[in-house]
Amino acid sequence: MTVFLYIVVALLIAISLWQLSKVVKIYKASKLDTEVANDADNKTQGGLMLLYLIFIFAFTFYGFYAWSEVMLGTPASAHGPNYDLLMNVSWAIIFPVFFAVQFLLHYFAFKYQGKEGNKALYYSDNMKLEMIWTIVPVIVLTILILFGLFSWNDIMSFDFEDEAEQPIVVELYAQQFSWTARYAGADNTLGDANVRLIDYDNVNVLGLDTSDKNYADDVIAKELHLPVGKRVHFKIRSQDVLHSAYMPHFRAQMNCVPGMVTEFSFIPTVTTVDMRKDDKIVAKIARINVLRAERRKAGEDLDEEDYIFDYLLLCNKICGQSHYNMQMKIVVETPEEYAAWMRTQDKAKDVITVAGN
Numbered sequence: 001m002t003v004f005l006y007i008v009v010a011l012l013i014a015i016s017l018w019q020l021s022k023v024v025k026i027y028k029a030s031k032l033d034t035e036v037a038n039d040a041d042n043k044t045q046g047g048l049m050l051l052y053l054i055f056i057f058a059f060t061f062y063g064f065y066a067w068s069e070v071m072l073g074t075p076a077s078a079h080g081p082n083y084d085l086l087m088n089v090s091w092a093i094i095f096p097v098f099f100a101v102q103f104l105l106h107y108f109a110f111k112y113q114g115k116e117g118n119k120a121l122y123y124s125d126n127m128k129l130e131m132i133w134t135i136v137p138v139i140v141l142t143i144l145i146l147f148g149l150f151s152w153n154d155i156m157s158f159d160f161e162d163e164a165e166q167p168i169v170v171e172l173y174a175q176q177f178s179w180t181a182r183y184a185g186a187d188n189t190l191g192d193a194n195v196r197l198i199d200y201d202n203v204n205v206l207g208l209d210t211s212d213k214n215y216a217d218d219v220i221a222k223e224l225h226l227p228v229g230k231r232v233h234f235k236i237r238s239q240d241v242l243h244s245a246y247m248p249h250f251r252a253q254m255n256c257v258p259g260m261v262t263e264f265s266f267i268p269t270v271t272t273v274d275m276r277k278d279d280k281i282v283a284k285i286a287r288i289n290v291l292r293a294e295r296r297k298a299g300e301d302l303d304e305e306d307y308i309f310d311y312l313l314l315c316n317k318i319c320g321q322s323h324y325n326m327q328m329k330i331v332v333e334t335p336e337e338y339a340a341w342m343r344t345q346d347k348a349k350d351v352i353t354v355a356g357n
C-alpha cells in the first residue's frame, strides 16, 4: 500500500513539473521573439566569463592559503628529495600556463563578445603562431617526461651487486583490510608462498610453502620495522583484490596485484624519533591534537591521550568498505634497535604448524 502511495505521489510531482515547464515556456515565448542571441545576451555571457575567471583565480589562491599546510613535508627516503624536485618543477611550469591560458580564454570571451552588425574577421592561419604553440609545448613536455623517466629509472633500478650490503628483503602482504610484513630472515630469501596454501587452522595466514626450506627463518610481523640508512626491497602480494602499498613520507607507492609479485625499494633516511622533531610534523601533529580536543569536547568518544606521529603504510586503492582504515605502522630506527626488535620476533617455522609434525 505504501509503495502504491509513493508511486501516486511521484506521478503527481511529475505531472506538476510538466505543467510548470509549459507555463515557463509560454512566459518565455511572450518575452522573446527570437532564439538568436542579441547584444544583451552577449553582454551577460561576457560578464559571466569575467566573473568565472575571478572565481577560479580566487579559489586557486584560497586553496594555497587554506590547504598548503596539509601538503607532505620532509621526505624520509634517499630518493625523496629528487621526487619532490620533479613535483615542484611540474608545478612551476603548470601554474604560469594555467594562469595565462585561463586569463586569455575568459578575458577574450568578454572583450570580443558578439555585437550587432560586427562581422568576424576571416583569418585562415598563421604559420609562425602555429609553430610557436606547437614547438614550445613539445619541448617543455619532452623535458618534463624525460625528467620523470630518469627519476623513475633512478628510483626503480639499482644494482644488487653494486650495493655495499645486500638490501633487506621484506614482503608486504595485502588483504581486505590489513597488511602483513614478512622478513626474509638470515638467508635473506623469502620462502615460496601461494594463496592456495593459506591454512588458518595451522596459522599459515600467508600461504607459505612449508616444503620450501627458505620459509623456516622468515619472520611475520604486524608492524614494519626498518633500519635507517639501509636499502629495503619490498616484494608485494595481494590475497584478494587490487590494493596499493602507499608510504607517503617515503614517496613510495606500488600496486598490489593478485596473482603477481610487484616490487619497490628505497632507503629510509630519517628515524621515527627524528621525524617527530621535524618542524612541519610538529606543527601538523599539534593541529591534529587541537582537532581531537575539539571533537572530544563535542562529545565524541576519542582517546584522552594525544596523538603522536608514526610513519604509516596505507592502502591507496579503494579496495572495499574498510579501505580507509587499511594501514600498518612503520618504525624507522637505528640498526641496533632494528636488530634488537628482530631478535624478539618469532620465526615462521615456530608459528606455523606443519602437517605431520
Ligand SMILES: [Cu+2]
Residues within 6 Å of the ligand: 174, 175, 176, 177, 242, 243, 244, 315, 316, 317, 318, 319, 320, 323, 326
Ligand atoms: Cu586496500
